[in-house]
Amino acid sequence: MGGPPDQDAGLSVGAVAQRLGVAPSTLRTWDRRYGIGPTRRSTGTHRRYTPADVARLEAMQRLILAGAPPGEAARVALDGPSGGPSSPRGHGAGGNRVPVGGTTAGSDGAEVRGLARAAMALDAPAMARAARTALGRDGVVRAWNGLFVPVLDGIGRKHAATGGCVDVEHLLSTVLAGCLAAVPLPGRPRNARPVLLACAPEEQHSLPVYALAAALAEADVAASLLGARVPARALASAIRRTGPSAVFVWSQTAGTGDPAWLDGLPACRPPRRLVVGGPGWVRDRLPASAAPVDSLGEAVAELTSVLGRS
Template sequence: MGGEPDREPGLGVGAVARRLGLAAATLRTWDRRYGMGPSGRSPGGHRRYTPEDVARLEAMQRLILEGAPPGEAALAARNEPPGAPRRPRGHGAGGNRVPVGEPPAGADAAEVRGLARAAMSLDVPAMVEAIRSAIARGGVVRAWDGLMVPVLAGIGRKHAVGGECVEVEHLLSTVVLGCLAEVPTPEQPLNVRPVVLACAPEEQHSLPLYALAAALAQAGVAASLLGARVPPDALAAAIRRTGPGAVFVWSQTAATGDPGWLAGLPGTRPMVRLLAGGPGWRQDRLPDSVRFVTSLSQAVTEILNGPAAP
């Protein structure tokens, strides 16, 4: 208040946090516990991070990603000479960097890199902050396509090549799930008939269903999410009980993508709209009654324009 902090020398905690892909709370903890705080002062007396401070923080973060405990990483970073060459990160394909590739059109590349760094650091507050901000700014569909999917896919590629990052993938998936669950369900849904979301039998990758449920909620549509590994008879029972306007079934892997059982699902009057999505499906064998969708936005549009809508 009354000043222009952006013109003061050095960087504030928020700017450094964004640069490193960490939560500001993490930097304050590193300052309090390990003495890795700002050493500079602005003319107004505010603590500011100097370039040397930021270099030490980057070194500490790099060492933590390589497996060092935070205390040891802080000590080594303080003793590392300025301008010292960086040691190779980790091993395998790309060390501890996430191969996120080129973000989709319209995505914020810096935002994607920040979430990837936070995920590799297992920094839950920073991950939550990045995902919540993206959802609040652009909605679930844009945040899913432009931020969450690129990072999740990059971590998946890293695991496929070197068998690494299982803990990173699990933690990030948990954080994504929690953020999606925060999207409020509509108090007065647009849809008169229910919408049912389910995974194919034995399919355990249910995260895309939670993204669809959250995106539908933002669009004013309430959905019933049955989750992973839904047997055909259980889905059939849900259809008979609820008389849904739309049923969406997800298959992530080829092992769960045989669609022969879809033709045996019961119809209702008026007829249920059956949608399938995911890379696991054998599209050439989908029944004619099944509409295949290729994106989250298309799934939302199909459900909004189908008989589930008023």
């Protein structure tokens, strides 16, 4: 009757959930806990998501997948520019600036800008020096959240705006993975049975799993990192051969987030714990045995608590 078209009225929670590849209940939780939700009200009591609302949610999701805690990711997304182009590679949040992100001991705007400049110059030695300094001073989780994530997000913003910086992102990811892999393994690990870390089948984004392996090493937890694109059959074989205390599986993209195969993973004696992370998973279809986590810190806490209980 002469009203605006459906798209002008905004998107429903179901439509936005489908677009982001998350459950509608996840969006409602983010709205309730962090205040990042729909701002437009349609007729009646239903609230609708505007394009700017969706852009902020996409920015929050990209920060979470890079390891930021959900509350901090929401704060950065709400403070940042809205409505910018989204990054298809999963790091950027639109625009051309490098966000500072959360404040952690020793990580400040100058340090973030320094690593970003080294990355843009493809200066691998300078990137490695900055990464090693942050890891040695702050530890893995703080370095990840306070330095690595903001720089990765900023490069993603540049890629979204220009279509470039693919070489920058690849080299920085390679350097960071090398620095994380160099974190010393525990001399006397707390666990007799290892923790298995793997990416879902066909999932190529493995940097967050390198970060988790390094953070577990700092916590004196022995972990076996299987890497990217681990076939379900190969993960099942590794479970049978090692009898792990826990298994962590990462899915970053919606194309790798179908959890149907997780129920087919073999059981262990004593039982192993299944933990999943990343925004790719279809959360409302996860098996009851899978414990989802939303940040690097949560993953470390969940996996170490399993060891404590055992």
